[in-house]
Amino acid sequence: MKQPANANANSVYDYLFIGLGAANSLLILNLYKNGLLDGKTIAVIDPSSKFTDDRTFCFWSTREELVALNLEELVSASWDNIEIAGVTKHNIQPLKYYHIRGVDLSNKTKEVLSLNEVIYYPYSIGVIEKTKPEYFNISVGDSLIYCAKVFDSRPPSYCKLQKNQSHIYQSFFGWKIKTIRNIFDTTSMVMMDFKIPQSDSTQFIYILPFEEDRALVELTRFGENKLSKEESLTILSDYVKQLGVDFEIIEHEVGIIPMSSGKIDVPDLGLDWINMGTRANLLKCSTGYAFHAMAEDAIMQTEAIKANRLSARVSRKGRFVFYDRLLLKLLSKTSEQGKNIFETLFKNVPMVNVLKFMREKTNFSEELLIFSKLPKRIFIEAAVKDIIQETFRLPIITLPIAFTLITILLSWYNIEFISWVVLALGFLTVGLAHGALDHLTSQKILNSKELFYFVIGYLSKAVLFALVWWLSSDTGLVIFILFSAWHFGQADFKEWRFKEGSSSFFWGLVVLMMILFFHGEEFINILQQIPNLSYLSVDKMSEKLFLGLQILTISGGLFLAMIYKSKYILLTLIYLLLASMLPLLMAFGIYFVGQHSISGWKHLSVGLRKGSSTMWVNSLPFTLGGAFIIFYFLWFAVGNYIGIFFIILSCLSLPHVFSMHNFYRLFPNKK
Ligand SMILES: Cc1cc2nc3c(=O)[nH]c(=O)nc-3n(C[C@H](O)[C@H](O)[C@H](O)COP(=O)(O)OP(=O)(O)OC[C@H]3O[C@@H](n4cnc5c(N)ncnc54)[C@H](O)[C@@H]3O)c2cc1C
Numbered sequence: 001m002k003q004p005a006n007a008n009a010n011s012v013y014d015y016l017f018i019g020l021g022a023a024n025s026l027l028i029l030n031l032y033k034n035g036l037l038d039g040k041t042i043a044v045i046d047p048s049s050k051f052t053d054d055r056t057f058c059f060w061s062t063r064e065e066l067v068a069l070n071l072e073e074l075v076s077a078s079w080d081n082i083e084i085a086g087v088t089k090h091n092i093q094p095l096k097y098y099h100i101r102g103v104d105l106s107n108k109t110k111e112v113l114s115l116n117e118v119i120y121y122p123y124s125i126g127v128i129e130k131t132k133p134e135y136f137n138i139s140v141g142d143s144l145i146y147c148a149k150v151f152d153s154r155p156p157s158y159c160k161l162q163k164n165q166s167h168i169y170q171s172f173f174g175w176k177i178k179t180i181r182n183i184f185d186t187t188s189m190v191m192m193d194f195k196i197p198q199s200d201s202t203q204f205i206y207i208l209p210f211e212e213d214r215a216l217v218e219l220t221r222f223g224e225n226k227l228s229k230e231e232s233l234t235i236l237s238d239y240v241k242q243l244g245v246d247f248e249i250i251e252h253e254v255g256i257i258p259m260s261s262g263k264i265d266v267p268d269l270g271l272d273w274i275n276m277g278t279r280a281n282l283l284k285c286s287t288g289y290a291f292h293a294m295a296e297d298a299i300m301q302t303e304a305i306k307a308n309r310l311s312a313r314v315s316r317k318g319r320f321v322f323y324d325r326l327l328l329k330l331l332s333k334t335s336e337q338g339k340n341i342f343e344t345l346f347k348n349v350p351m352v353n354v355l356k357f358m359r360e361k362t363n364f365s366e367e368l369l370i371f372s373k374l375p376k377r378i379f380i381e382a383a384v385k386d387i388i389q390e391t392f393r394l395p396i397i398t399l400p401i402a403f404t405l406i407t408i409l410l411s412w413y414n415i416e417f418i419s420w421v422v423l424a425l426g427f428l429t430v431g432l433a434h435g436a437l438d439h440l441t442s443q444k445i446l447n448s449k450e451l452f453y454f455v456i457g458y459l460s461k462a463v464l465f466a467l468v469w470w471l472s473s474d475t476g477l478v479i480f481i482l483f484s485a486w487h488f489g490q491a492d493f494k495e496w497r498f499k500e501g502s503s504s505f506f507w508g509l510v511v512l513m514m515i516l517f518f519h520g521e522e523f524i525n526i527l528q529q530i531p532n533l534s535y536l537s538v539d540k541m542s543e544k545l546f547l548g549l550q551i552l553t554i555s556g557g558l559f560l561a562m563i564y565k566s567k568y569i570l571l572t573l574i575y576l577l578l579a580s581m582l583p584l585l586m587a588f589g590i591y592f593v594g595q596h597s598i599s600g601w602k603h604l605s606v607g608l609r610k611g612s613s614t615m616w617v618n619s620l621p622f623t624l625g626g627a628f629i630i631f632y633f634l635w636f637a638v639g640n641y642i643g644i645f646f647i648i649l650s651c652l653s654l655p656h657v658f659s660m661h662n663f664y665r666l667f668p669n670k671k
Contacts, residue, residue: 001044001113001120011119012135012146014040018125019153020051022102022291023277025109026298027151032112033070034302043147044113045121045140051109052102055255056216058189058208059292060095060355069295074100074108077210079186082351085193085205087343090351097189099208100291121145125154128269136273150269151301153276158262164325164389166332167260169225170288172206173232174218175240176251183245184209192346194339196235201225202331202338205239218253222331222338226256257288261325271310274301280313286324287358319367320360326382337378348373396495396602397571400594404575407582407590419586426593428627429616434600435652436622437615438659440608461655469647473532480650485509487657488596494664495599496568507560507569511591513553514576519584520546526584529643585642600660607663626652 015037017024024044031037066072077099083089126139135146161167190207197203201223209215219236221227240247264281277283282297283290297313304311331338345354349370356362357370371379407419439454469476489508493500516523520543527533554573561569572595579587605615633648 001118003120012041013043014148015042016147016150017044018150020044020046021153021277022052022057023153023294024151025052025105026295027301028109028112030070030298030302034306036305037116042116042118043121043145044118045123045125047122047124049122051106053106055102056253057100057102057291058097059289060097061292062094066098071295074104076101076104079189081188083188083190084346085190086195087347089188092351092355095352095355148272150273151276152273153279156264156266156279158260159265161262162393164386165261166328167262168223168328168332170220170222170257170259171226172218172220172255173227173236174216174253175236175249176216177240177247178250179213179245179247181245182212183243184212184215186212192342194343196239198336198339201335216253222259223335224332259285259288259328261285261328274311286327326379326386329382330378340375344375396595396598397568399598400590401571401575403590403594404579407586423589423593427589430601431593431597432626433616433619433623434597434604435656436619436626437604438656440618441659441663458655462651465654466651473530474534481512483654483657485512487660490664491596491599494603496566498564510553510557515587515591517546517549517553518580522584526642
């Protein structure tokens with residue numbers, strides 16, 4: 001490979017390979033084999049000229065698969081048996097465990113590239129832009145280069161971990177040794193030998209016996225802490241010493257592989273920017289194996305280029321992602337269990353089945369059989385925790401949808417009181433409580449005196465609004481509807497990360513109208529319970545009028561769903577429509593508690609940087625105060641409970657809407 005003759009030259013390339021590690025090397029070999037490099041202008045960017053020289057690659061496959069993956073001529077050793085020292089040793093036919101030296105892969109790739117006019121930029125990649133649809137403009141060193149198709153294998157970074165995700169390391173430190181006597185069994189590789197100190201992690205020795213007097217003996221650790229050179233030297237030399245034979249060290253292999261169930265954080269740069277290898281999530285995080293998957297992927301990418309179509313990677317099956325997450329969680333939180341988990345697994349499950357499982361080729365019943373052989377308690381505990389945490393990560397809208405469907409089901413069996421109880425609890429614990437945190441959103445409260453003035457100001461707004469109701473129920477009702485629409489729309493749009501304004505207000509109106517107009521009779525009934533409503537001649541609202549209003553409301557909602565291309569808007573419309581089969585108060589409660597208050601609670605938790613339990617404690621005095629006010633007035637309401645309930649709710653809501661509006665102005669528009 002040549003370096004650019006003129007560092008400032010602006011060059012145009014058909015293919016750019018960023019990183020010449022395993023993934024891109026495998027791809028290049030396949031492209032070459034298919035004649036797809038012929039006549040192409042090619043560049044490679046890699047700041048390190050080690051490429052894959054510093055590592056060796058192992059994987060298992062059948063011979064046919066090996067040939068199909070074009071790896072046969074790279075293989076330098078293979079084994080028929082896999083041993084878990086002191087536990088089991090299995091012949092893995094028709095599979096074999098294969099070994100490829102990184103340096104052979106790297107040399108072969110360089111040989112292929114030398115047949116083409118390939119320019120090598122020994123730098124890290126700089127700024128990437130796309131000013132024309134056909135090319136990416138990339139600055140590298142002092143040059144600006146233009147590339148049509150990019151294969152990017154830079155090591156990725158990871159998104160912030162969710163609670164149920166883990167990020168640990170597989171670190172290893174190995175010696176290729178030559179012993180003075182023949183001591184190794186060349187038909188068997190040792191995948192794991194746990195007869196070493198575990199040092200608060202999961203660690204084992206991995207042995208690849210190339211000849212009877214030559215082997216790679218490698219200390220491997222799965223854990224949050226990486227192996228240090230000193231501890232590796234101690235453990236490894238103790239281990240080799242107990243082999244009882246003199247030896248010399250011929251080579252070293254040192255490495256770190258991230259084992260992360262976190263999401264890989266790579267930008268989407270379009271269809272012609274193809275992430276490769278670890279960056280494309282091809283490394284199985286619970287094992288650290290990637291080579292076989294990358295070899296398969298190289299074939300797939302080559303086929304796609306040959307057929308001039310897009311390369312569509314099949315995403316991993318969700319259940320394997322779940323299993324990996326569980327194992328990594330156990331390895332990171334209870335690393336002392338690792339030895340027990342692996343030894344139990346290999347003792348009780350045939351090796352070929354484990355290998356099939358590790359390759360994600362098992363079916364569900366095979367997986368159940370494997371799990372039945374594992375230590376059950378720790379896995380069940382981890383699974384339950386994971387499922388709960390995943391449930392909390394579901395979009396909020398899942399809750400009101402599920403609640404609506406369950407309540408409809410319960411109402412068929414006349415046991416919908418269960419939903420009423422849950423809703424009442426939800427109203428007290430989240431509905432009222434999310435409004436009882438307004439004192440925390442105010443920037444001005446620094447001491448109890450200021451808190452006192454805040455409460456007085458807050459209650460004054462409520463009393464003033466009660467006065468408006470008293471003077472003119474019509475005005476009170478209109479104001480209530482308008483600010484509720486504003487507030488509901490604001491919270492939903494904040495949750496869905498849309499810009500607030502007139503559209504969010506319009507959405508809030510749609511929500512309210514969906515609830516009210518689809519419960520025409522009950523709506524009229526409530527209006528009739530509001531004292532002194534005059535200009536609404538509520539008796540005269542005809543069915544036709546309601547039908548028209550319903551159509552208008554749904555059309556408005558669908559219009560917004562279309563404009564914002566939002567499945568959330570659509571789903572809200574659907575469950576509100578379904579909720580028309582339930583009483584109005586239930587439909588309102590489902591939206592108010594299940595969607596609005598929970599979103600608000602979440603925003604407050606993020607904005608105030610407080611956990612739910614702290615927020616509950618903080619909200620308790622005002623929640624109790626709010627509950628007392630509501631029950632006090634309901635006590636005196638005779639016959640028109642619902643009307644009074646809405647009036648009190650509106651009075652308590654008005655100051656809350658102001659507080660939340662101020663809070664949302666400061667609250668950053670991201671989750
Ligand atoms: C020591 C070791 C041994 C392994 N053994 C096995 C094994 O036996 N079996 C198995 O299945 N898996 C194994 N793996 C895991 C996996 O197969 C390898 O990590 C593999 O190399 C991943 O391929 P890759 O192309 O994604 O990354 P890499 O091979 O690491 O290649 C990435 C390339 O990008 C370059 N680069 C970095 N930053 C930049 C930048 N800013 N701009 C441009 N280029 C950049 C790097 O120099 C490197 O050449 C091993 C990993 C290690 C570390």
